[in-house]
Amino acid sequence: MISEKMQGYVKNSSAIRAMFEEGKRLASIYGAENVYDFSLGNPNVPAPEAVKEAALHVLNEEDSLMVHGYMSNSGYEDVRKAVADSLNNRFGTHYDESNLVMTVGAAGGMNVIFKTLLNPGNEVIAFAPYFGEYRAYVTNYDGVLKVVSPNTETFQPNLEAFEELLTEKTKAVIVNTPNNPTGVVYSAETLRNLAEILEKKQKEYGTSIYLISDEPYRELVYGGVEVPWIPDFYWNTIVGYSFSKSLSLPGERIGYLVLPTEMDDSEAIKNAANVATRILGYVNAPSFFQRVVARCLEEKADIAYYDRNRETLYEGLKKAGLSCIKPEGAFYLFVKSPVEDEKEFCEEAKKQNLLLVPGSSFACPGYVRLAYCVSYEMILRSLPHFEELMKKYR
Amino acid sequence: MISEKMQGYVKNSSAIRAMFEEGKRLASIYGAENVYDFSLGNPNVPAPEAVKEAALHVLNEEDSLMVHGYMSNSGYEDVRKAVADSLNNRFGTHYDESNLVMTVGAAGGMNVIFKTLLNPGNEVIAFAPYFGEYRAYVTNYDGVLKVVSPNTETFQPNLEAFEELLTEKTKAVIVNTPNNPTGVVYSAETLRNLAEILEKKQKEYGTSIYLISDEPYRELVYGGVEVPWIPDFYWNTIVGYSFSKSLSLPGERIGYLVLPTEMDDSEAIKNAANVATRILGYVNAPSFFQRVVARCLEEKADIAYYDRNRETLYEGLKKAGLSCIKPEGAFYLFVKSPVEDEKEFCEEAKKQNLLLVPGSSFACPGYVRLAYCVSYEMILRSLPHFEELMKKYR
Numbered sequence: 001m002i003s004e005k006m007q008g009y010v011k012n013s014s015a016i017r018a019m020f021e022e023g024k025r026l027a028s029i030y031g032a033e034n035v036y037d038f039s040l041g042n043p044n045v046p047a048p049e050a051v052k053e054a055a056l057h058v059l060n061e062e063d064s065l066m067v068h069g070y071m072s073n074s075g076y077e078d079v080r081k082a083v084a085d086s087l088n089n090r091f092g093t094h095y096d097e098s099n100l101v102m103t104v105g106a107a108g109g110m111n112v113i114f115k116t117l118l119n120p121g122n123e124v125i126a127f128a129p130y131f132g133e134y135r136a137y138v139t140n141y142d143g144v145l146k147v148v149s150p151n152t153e154t155f156q157p158n159l160e161a162f163e164e165l166l167t168e169k170t171k172a173v174i175v176n177t178p179n180n181p182t183g184v185v186y187s188a189e190t191l192r193n194l195a196e197i198l199e200k201k202q203k204e205y206g207t208s209i210y211l212i213s214d215e216p217y218r219e220l221v222y223g224g225v226e227v228p229w230i231p232d233f234y235w236n237t238i239v240g241y242s243f244s245k246s247l248s249l250p251g252e253r254i255g256y257l258v259l260p261t262e263m264d265d266s267e268a269i270k271n272a273a274n275v276a277t278r279i280l281g282y283v284n285a286p287s288f289f290q291r292v293v294a295r296c297l298e299e300k301a302d303i304a305y306y307d308r309n310r311e312t313l314y315e316g317l318k319k320a321g322l323s324c325i326k327p328e329g330a331f332y333l334f335v336k337s338p339v340e341d342e343k344e345f346c347e348e349a350k351k352q353n354l355l356l357v358p359g360s361s362f363a364c365p366g367y368v369r370l371a372y373c374v375s376y377e378m379i380l381r382s383l384p385h386f387e388e389l390m391k392k393y394r
Numbered sequence: 395m396i397s398e399k400m401q402g403y404v405k406n407s408s409a410i411r412a413m414f415e416e417g418k419r420l421a422s423i424y425g426a427e428n429v430y431d432f433s434l435g436n437p438n439v440p441a442p443e444a445v446k447e448a449a450l451h452v453l454n455e456e457d458s459l460m461v462h463g464y465m466s467n468s469g470y471e472d473v474r475k476a477v478a479d480s481l482n483n484r485f486g487t488h489y490d491e492s493n494l495v496m497t498v499g500a501a502g503g504m505n506v507i508f509k510t511l512l513n514p515g516n517e518v519i520a521f522a523p524y525f526g527e528y529r530a531y532v533t534n535y536d537g538v539l540k541v542v543s544p545n546t547e548t549f550q551p552n553l554e555a556f557e558e559l560l561t562e563k564t565k566a567v568i569v570n571t572p573n574n575p576t577g578v579v580y581s582a583e584t585l586r587n588l589a590e591i592l593e594k595k596q597k598e599y600g601t602s603i604y605l606i607s608d609e610p611y612r613e614l615v616y617g618g619v620e621v622p623w624i625p626d627f628y629w630n631t632i633v634g635y636s637f638s639k640s641l642s643l644p645g646e647r648i649g650y651l652v653l654p655t656e657m658d659d660s661e662a663i664k665n666a667a668n669v670a671t672r673i674l675g676y677v678n679a680p681s682f683f684q685r686v687v688a689r690c691l692e693e694k695a696d697i698a699y700y701d702r703n704r705e706t707l708y709e710g711l712k713k714a715g716l717s718c719i720k721p722e723g724a725f726y727l728f729v730k731s732p733v734e735d736e737k738e739f740c741e742e743a744k745k746q747n748l749l750l751v752p753g754s755s756f757a758c759p760g761y762v763r764l765a766y767c768v769s770y771e772m773i774l775r776s777l778p779h780f781e782e783l784m785k786k787y788r
Contacts, residue, residue: 001602001659002666003513003535010662013669046458055453064440068643104498104647104676111675119397136673141397208395249462251681253498265395268404272396275407279530281505282498286680287645 009136015361023355030353036382037355038370041180041331043248045301045373051247054295058288068287073278074270075102075256075285079294083256086297091229099260101273102285105253106216106242108277110137113212113238113257114172115276116269118143122171127157129334129364131180131214143171150364155182155325155334156190163197168205173198178217178227181362181369182334183310183327185221188228195234202236208264211237216255217330219246219300222307225328235262243293245331248301254289306331309372309379316383317370321390331373334359338393342368348392352385403530409755417749424747430776431749432764435574435725437642439695439767445641448689452682462681467672468664469496469650469679473688477650480691485623493654495667496679498647500610500636502671504531507606507632507651508566509670510663512537516565521551523728523758525574525608537565544758549576549719549728550584557591562599567592572611572621575756575763576728577704577721579615582622589628596630602658605631610649611724613640613694616701619722629656632663637687639725642695648683700725703766703773710777711764715784725767728753732787736762742786746779 002010019039026035058067074080080097087093103109118124120142126134128150138145146165151158157175175194177186186194194211202209213230218241221227231237242255259270277284284290313333314326324335335356337345342365343358349368359367372379396404413433420429452461468474474491481487497503512518514536520528522544532539540559545552551569569588571580580588588605596603607624612635615621625631636649653664671678678684707727708720718729729750731739736759737752743762753761766773 002510002662005513006510006666006670009673010666010669013672040464042464044459047462051462052453052458056450059446059449059453064446065438065642068441068445068645070434070436070644107675107677109675116396116400119399133673137675140673248459250464251462251678253677253680268396272400272404275404276400278407279403279527279534280674281501281503281531282676283501283647284645286647286683289680289682 005139019355019357022350026350026353033381035353035355036378036385038372038374039355039357041371041373043245043250043301043373044375045248045305047248048296048299048301050296050299051249051292054292055288057295058291062291067291071284071287072274073284074274075100076287076290079290082294082297087258091232093229093231095258095260098270099258101257101259101270101277102290103240103255103257103277104282104285105244105255106214106240107133107137108253108282108285109240109255109257110134110212110214111140111280112273112276112282113240114138114141114143115280116272117171117210121169123167123169125162125165125170125173127162127175129155129181129359129362129367130174131176132361134174147363152364155179155184156186157194159190159193159197162194163201166197166201166209168207170201170207170209172210172212174212174214175230176214178221178329180217180330181332181357181359182325183330183332184325185225185227185328191228191230191233198234198236208236210263213237213239215239216242216245220303220306220331221329222303222310223328227329231258231260231262235260236264238263246300247293247296249289252286252289254285254293305376306373309374309376312376313370313372313379316379317386320383320386321394322386331371333370333372335368335370337366337368338390340366342366349389352389354382354385354389399533413749413751416744420744420747427775429747429749430772430779432766432768433749433751435765435767437639437644437695437767438769439642439699441642442690442693442695444690444693445643445686448686449682451689452685456685461685465678465681466668467678468668469494470681470684473684476688476691481652485626487623487625489652489654492664493652495651495653495664495671496684497634497649497651497671498676498679499638499649500608500634501527501531502647502676502679503634503649503651504528504606504608505534505674506667506670506676507634508532508535508537509674510666511565511604515563517561517563519556519559519564519567521556521569523549523575523753523756523761524568525570526755528568541757546758549573549578550580551588553584553587553591556588557595560591560595560603562601564595564601564603566604566606568606568608569624570608572615572723574611574724575726575751575753576719577724577726578719579619579621579722585622585624585627592628592630602630604657607631607633609633610636610639614697614700614725615723616697616704617722621723625652625654625656629654630658632657640694641687641690643683646680646683648679648687699770700767703768703770706770707764707766707773710773711780714777714780715788716780725765727764727766729762729764731760731762732784734760736760743783746783748776748779748783
């Protein structure tokens with residue numbers, strides 16, 4: 001009785017569920033401490049203390065009717081102003097509250113912007129490897145997702161292949177940097193070249209092509225790496241952000257969209273994004289946590305914890321004979337499978353109680369993703385099992 | 395550059411926005427205390443103290459990683475169990491956590507269920523007058539909304555007209571009781587007759603027709619009126635609930651769907667609703683407020699305040715020469731316009747600084763809606779202006 005579209009989505013979801021069930025099954029046999037689950041991007045570092053303090057402040061000092069009430073569908077004006085000010089301070093931009101829409105996480109923001117922009121048949125381009133949910137966010141609005149094949153040397157986007165995919169039907173392009181699943185940060189050079197191609201093609205087709213920058217991992221970078229501010233490179237950029245990772249609040253569903261004044265048809269898009277937020281049933285981003293994050297814009301979770309995990313796991317895997325690009329951001333390692341069929345490798349890994357996600361889930365077979373937002377101790381305990389696993393492949 | 399569908403939605407939204415702007419304009423001229431804004435269904439009674447206590451408890455006593463983290467897309471198991479237990483206590487049902495999906499308000503729940511059920515061209519029936527957003531929730535998934543003409547005698551649903559609208563394409567029927575905008579509670583007799591028609595038509599067409607009961611006003615009833623539990627009347631009932639009104643938490647976006655085991659294809663629908671929650675970008679209902687409401691299931695906002703408003707406004711309007719059904723629930727009065735074109739009446743009312751919503755917004759022209767979730771003092775101050783307004787129509 002469920003819709004045909006949902007039948008497809010449900011089928012795709014069963015792999016994730018199967019992995020989750022497998023983890024539970026293994027834990028029940030071997031004990032939770034002997035299962036090494038690298039499959040989930042769920043922060044294991046708690047929210048900073050400032051979040052609790054802000055929550056207590058809002059509860060104790062602000063007016064309950066205002067805190068829990070309706071506001072503009074785009075969010076509280078003062079919250080949007082605070083976010084705009086914070087961005088202006090960091091990136092030298094000139095945003096105000098009218099450029100911000102508070103959203104139900106980055107996922108909510110992407111749905112709002114695709115609802116706003118896409119006519120049936122419009123094309124959206126993503127770069128492999130990419131977060132698998134993008135396909136649903138695009139097809140929800142009858143858009144067509146086109147995928148640029150990966151550049152497995154550097155995992156910077158493959159710009160030659162990209163240029164060939166652009167057509168007069170291209171409405172939007174998704175970038176995600178720091179990247180899930182590779183942890184790669186797109187360089188300024190990459191972004192300059194990307195912008196140049198987009199400008200050329202816009203001119204050629206007489207269209208507007210929006211660059212949607214999905215940035216939940218913006219704050220999660222290591223070794224002083226800088227994440228370029230993409231609207232500096234290309235005026236038709238829309239930024240989607242989430243506090244899920246930076247403040248370890250994934251369950252709260254709080255993020256924002258930046259809709260710059262400089263982009264084509266800015267007023268119409270801002271107005272429509274406000275309406276889309278309402279009619280998609282979000283109505284508004286959760287009110288209490290809008291007010292909480294506004295007080296925590298300069299805070300972040302303990303990134304050093306992830307950094308130690310990154311170093312330890314990266315070195316450990318290398319020692320075991322695996323190879324991967326050393327990630328500069330996010331909390332994932334994207335590791336080359338020692339055999340072509342990475343699903344077979346994942347099955348072998350399971351025999352060592354190691355749970356990894358096949359790269360096929362990110363349109364990049366031959367690789368596996370490890371999420372290292374896990375306890376440091378689990379990483380230490382897992383390393384001998386990677387050694388054991390790799391004996392097969394020497 | 396925005397999508398064609400959005401252009402339509404934006405156009406429809408401009409009337410609401412115009413009303414809001416008009417209120418601000420009048421307030422700036424006459425002072426806020428001299429503008430009588432009955433246009434918004436935004437609770438003016440604060441959340442009960444128990445909500446704050448629960449919030450403090452969750453912040454201080456529960457594990458931060460769990461409270462703010464991801465859980466099943468359908469919500470925390472213990473929260474869903476608590477909601478199921480509370481329903482079982484009240485209605486003698488036998489739900490468990492598998493029958494509940496926590497949602498981003500009732501609006502989020504309705505989008506989840508329509509995403510789950512509707513193929514393009516499927517028909518959904520609503521009874522006029524109805525909450526205008528239903529049209530968007532249905533057309534979001536390329537469904538077709540069919541509207542049953544109103545029964546303006548009692549504002550119980552017009553069941554003869556309903557029966558004629560049912561076809562083999564009918565996938566769902568929406569009911570909303572206590573009703574926005576009339577405040578009417580559907581009687582047990584109405585529901586029995588409605589169920590009988592649905593059962594007959596299901597059999598005739600060999601289809602399943604789901605009754606979606608949108609119940610944000612369930613707890614807001616006066617004078618001891620009982621709101622029947624609709625799944626008791628018809629097995630293919632899905633209940634959508636929101637804590638927006640009962641706990642005065644509209645901004646928090648927290649509610650649930652009840653997906654009974656008894657309904658046709660229950661397992662597939664429960665599974666798909668879980669997936670739909672994710673891919674629509676909600677991912678899950680806000681985690682902190684899931685945990686808060688689970689501790690407040692037997693609480694409600696100060697309904698006596700609305701009841702006094704109801705009595706005072708109803709009597710005042712009657713005295714001024716207006717007529718309407720005395721509402722038994724929600725916080726709206728649906729008043730007959732003294733002239734056929736109720737928009738003209740709304741314009742006249744504005745001259746008295748009275749802001750009313752035309753019934754056309756609810757597919758029921760000739761009537762106007764007044765939301766009495768406002769301060770009692772504002773109602774008292776407004777009554778002479780209704781007297782003055784009605785002098786024109788005597």
